[in-house]
Amino acid sequence: MEVITMKLADLVKPEKNVRIHTEQQLKEFRRSVEMFGQIRPIVVDEENVILAGNGLYDTLIAMGKDTADVYRYDNLTENQKKKLMIADNKIFSLGIENLETLNSFLEDLHGDLDIPGFDEEILKQMVSEAEDVTKKLSEYGTLDEEEIRNIRENAKKKEQQTQRMEPGQGEGQAEQETDAADHQELESDNEDSTEIRKFVVCPNCGEKIWL
Structure with a gap:
C-alpha cells in the first residue's frame, strides 16, 4: 500500500x-x-x-x-x-510519556520551546524548575561541619530514646541508664544555669517527671 x-x-x-x-x-x-x-x-x-x-x-x-x-x-x-x-x-x-527523556530533550533545545501540543510558557517554567532541582541535587552532600555535627547529635539522641523503650528492661535499670544520659543533656542545654532541676524518666512512656 x-x-x-x-x-x-x-x-x-x-x-x-x-x-x-x-x-x-x-x-x-x-x-x-x-x-x-x-x-x-x-x-x-x-x-x-x-x-x-x-x-x-x-x-x-x-x-x-x-x-x-x-x-x-x-x-x-x-x-x-x-x-x-x-x-x-x-x-x-x-502510551505514556517518558518524562526523563522529555525533560532531557527540552533541556537540549536551549529555550527553543515552540512545540505543537504544548504551551511554550509552561515548558519554559518546567525547564526552569528542572534546572533548580538539578542545582540543588548537585549541592547535596556538601554539608559543613556544624550541619554534620547536628545530624550526628540528633541521631545519638534518637538512639538513646530507642534504648529506653526496649522491652524487658527493669524499672531500676531503665531509670539508672536514662537518668545519666538525660542529666548530661540538661547540663549541655543549660550551661549558664545556676540551678539544675532533678527528674526521673518514666520507664513506660519515657516522659520526664520533675522532682
Missing part, C-alpha cells in the same frame, strides 16, 4: 467518528502542519470515506489546503473499517 495524493474535495467525512476533536487540538494540529507539514497520511476506504485522520482533514480544510497525502484501502469489510477507526483512536492513548 502506497501513499497517494488526493484532493480534499474528494474525501468524505464519516457520518460517525469515534474521536471528538476539540478546538485546542485543532489549533495544535494547525501549528504542527505549519511547522512540519503533513507528517501522517489520512486513511480512507474505497469510497474515499475517512477512516483515520478526521482532525487532520478539518485542519487542512481550515488552512485552505487543496490536497492531502492519503492511504487508501480497497478491500476492508464494514466490520474491519469500524475496528480500524476504534483502534486508531485508542492505541495511541495507551
Whole structure:
C-alpha cells in the first residue's frame, strides 16, 4: 500500500467518528502542519470515506489546503473499517510519556520551546524548575561541619530514646541508664544555669517527671 495524493474535495467525512476533536487540538494540529507539514497520511476506504485522520482533514480544510497525502484501502469489510477507526483512536492513548527523556530533550533545545501540543510558557517554567532541582541535587552532600555535627547529635539522641523503650528492661535499670544520659543533656542545654532541676524518666512512656 502506497501513499497517494488526493484532493480534499474528494474525501468524505464519516457520518460517525469515534474521536471528538476539540478546538485546542485543532489549533495544535494547525501549528504542527505549519511547522512540519503533513507528517501522517489520512486513511480512507474505497469510497474515499475517512477512516483515520478526521482532525487532520478539518485542519487542512481550515488552512485552505487543496490536497492531502492519503492511504487508501480497497478491500476492508464494514466490520474491519469500524475496528480500524476504534483502534486508531485508542492505541495511541495507551502510551505514556517518558518524562526523563522529555525533560532531557527540552533541556537540549536551549529555550527553543515552540512545540505543537504544548504551551511554550509552561515548558519554559518546567525547564526552569528542572534546572533548580538539578542545582540543588548537585549541592547535596556538601554539608559543613556544624550541619554534620547536628545530624550526628540528633541521631545519638534518637538512639538513646530507642534504648529506653526496649522491652524487658527493669524499672531500676531503665531509670539508672536514662537518668545519666538525660542529666548530661540538661547540663549541655543549660550551661549558664545556676540551678539544675532533678527528674526521673518514666520507664513506660519515657516522659520526664520533675522532682
